[in-house]
């Protein structure tokens with residue numbers, strides 16, 4: 001129940017243990033590992049987007065300049 005599974009039962013339940021979920025960055029189209037590298041994903045309205053760590057920090061920078 002939310003705690004770290006010592007026996008890896010979560011991984012077994014999800015099927016493949018080596019299932020790396022790579023996201024494709026909506027800006028630079030590089031693929032990145034959301035869990036290992038950071039970045040974010042979500043929706044712009046109804047459009048699914050993902051941002052790699054580099055682009056995400058650039059976006060924050062851009063937003064900062066728009067303030």
Ligand SMILES: [Zn+2]
Nearest residue numbers: 025028052055
């Ligand atoms: Zn990117």
